[in-house]
Amino acid sequence: MNTVLTDPYRDLLARWEAQQTAYVAHREARFDAMLDVLELRGHTAPTVLDLACGPGSITDRVLTRFPGASVVAVDFDPVLLCLAARVFGDRATVLDVDLARPGWSRTLAGHTFDAVLSSTALHWLAPAQLLGAYTELAQLLEPEAVLLNADHLRYDDRDPMLRSLSAEHDRRWQRTHFAAGAQSWDQWWADAEQLPDLAERMADRRDRFADRPPQPDAPLHFHLSALRTAGFAEAATVWQYLDDYVVLARR
Ligand SMILES: C[S@@+](CC[C@H](N)C(=O)[O-])C[C@H]1O[C@@H](n2cnc3c(N)ncnc32)[C@H](O)[C@@H]1O
Numbered sequence: 001m002n003t004v005l006t007d008p009y010r011d012l013l014a015r016w017e018a019q020q021t022a023y024v025a026h027r028e029a030r031f032d033a034m035l036d037v038l039e040l041r042g043h044t045a046p047t048v049l050d051l052a053c054g055p056g057s058i059t060d061r062v063l064t065r066f067p068g069a070s071v072v073a074v075d076f077d078p079v080l081l082c083l084a085a086r087v088f089g090d091r092a093t094v095l096d097v098d099l100a101r102p103g104w105s106r107t108l109a110g111h112t113f114d115a116v117l118s119s120t121a122l123h124w125l126a127p128a129q130l131l132g133a134y135t136e137l138a139q140l141l142e143p144e145a146v147l148l149n150a151d152h153l154r155y156d157d158r159d160p161m162l163r164s165l166s167a168e169h170d171r172r173w174q175r176t177h178f179a180a181g182a183q184s185w186d187q188w189w190a191d192a193e194q195l196p197d198l199a200e201r202m203a204d205r206r207d208r209f210a211d212r213p214p215q216p217d218a219p220l221h222f223h224l225s226a227l228r229t230a231g232f233a234e235a236a237t238v239w240q241y242l243d244d245y246v247v248l249a250r251r
Pocket of ligand 1 (some may be wrong): 051
């Protein structure tokens with residue numbers, strides 16, 4: 001009889017994907033748009049920075065689409081960093097980086113990247129920190145490298161109807177997925193706590209994120225202006241659904 005051994009870390013990553021898909025509409029389409037850009041630019045084995053990687057959703061997709069790629073994945077959450085390190089082993093370099101701390105990019109000295117990819121993460125930075133992060137990325141990247149950021153970029157008070165439509169779409173999307181049995185954020189974290197080496201990092205996680213409240217919204221026009229100010233040559237959207245975007249910036 002064949003015994004199927006399940007890797008508990010891989011399994012937890014799969015459940016992360018299902019959980020995030022329930023919160024983030026058209027999440028896979030955003031990833032596809034980012035990887036398509038790399039492919040259209042002729043990359044077959046790109047060097048990629050997965051910025052605020054979580055457990056490595058982008059890393060996983062990059063390594064699947066481009067098996068020869070090399071990936072550095074950075075985040076500040078010790079639990080998610082540990083999970084990413086367990087899942088990818090020597091297939092990716094996983095580093096502890098706080099994007100809110102000026103000078104964070106020094107950790108990446110010596111690396112060159114064709115592309116920086118990020119998803120559902122940079123809204124955790126305050127607008128001033130975001131400009132700082134974009135500036136460090138512009139200094140880190142060689143000319144022609146690209147940054148691709150997939151995130152909700154909320155409409156502000158000037159677009160109340162679009163803001164309301166986007167919120168309603170989010171509600172309907174989430175209702176449908178949770179009704180179909182998707183795991184919630186809290187349920188996923190309860191499962192993560194069942195793995196001893198993740199459980200032992202939970203207290204550190206709580207300490208690190210204790211004083212990091214949600215930040216004011218930075219709408220699309222802020223991101224585009226900040227990217228140009230930071231030193232990127234081109235900055236525009238490559239994908240959009242209501243207030244959900246993939247923004248591309250070319251160094
Ligand atoms: C919702 S998760 C997204 C993870 C993954 N990119 C995805 O799409 O599933 C947001 C990530 O941003 C990370 N993050 C938040 N603030 C950060 C900071 N200051 N520095 C680095 N990572 C940060 C969190 O730890 C978390 O892993």
